[in-house]
Amino acid sequence: MTTQEQREQDRQSEGQGAGRGQEQALDVFAQLCPSRAMFAELADKWSLLILMCLAELGAQRFSGLQRAVDGVSRKMLTQSLRTLERDGLVRRTVHPQTPPRVVYDLLSPGRELAALVTPIGRWTELNTERMLAAREEFDALHAGAAEE
Amino acid sequence: MTTQEQREQDRQSEGQGAGRGQEQALDVFAQLCPSRAMFAELADKWSLLILMCLAELGAQRFSGLQRAVDGVSRKMLTQSLRTLERDGLVRRTVHPQTPPRVVYDLLSPGRELAALVTPIGRWTELNTERMLAAREEFDALHAGAAEE
């Protein structure tokens, strides 16, 4: 039995034990599962930063987001926002003016997800020094790896 | 004042208020901050799946991981594991045998991070249907977008 099959059986057992009518067949570890595609889409630098940013700062205009998410190009920002909007995580509101004013904010699913993502951003900040130190050590050990 | 500068000042105020000696200068939103580079490295499909996998299944051999993280190639698996090892998140243990036996498991930082990542994987599975539905609706609305 493969690991994939084992995992599926585990989850089916759980589902039956709890008596839930909805089978939990979705599995991000399975290559062909739709949830894997969704996960791959969300597990993206820009998407996660945008979600965190909207959660932290609240509703933002396009230009505001571009300033907040430092380094993102208009192209990538547009693209990521479209995807997030399409999946129902972000709402795009156009105020008909000249010049146009477009505001983005999080919908409920987006807020849920952002609440899970933000701690990872914070963790990364708090642990960057440690990881950089580990990296130096690793590189030092593997620099002259053909000795003795 | 830019959003970046505002954020930095916010955090400095927090730090001063709490009287912490270590200034929290790291910011994943800042393009040039080392933590941004770390975040970009971690915010990767394969890295996150590997972390979740090791947390869920415990220590795993290379071949075990390749089966568990369905669809990953040897190349990407090796590459991601090297990065995680280099940053001190994953430990690689070689048991000198023929054929060689290599086991990977999480170090403390890796376990910490995996604990934050796993909920995102679970959330994705639980919300995939909803996001796919939103996507259909979005696509339907924007299919004939040049009417009226």
Place this chain on the structure above:
DNA sequence: CTGTATCCGAAATGATACTG
């Protein structure tokens, strides 16, 4: 079994110019 090295097509991304 656990990799490494190389080739190569596909996809992501930045820069730039243009538009409503």
Place this chain on the structure above:
DNA sequence: CAGTATCATTTCGGATACAG
């Protein structure tokens, strides 16, 4: 302001062959 369109470049990532 808020994008879109296009091009150039880089990077990703799979396939394959080879190695300890």
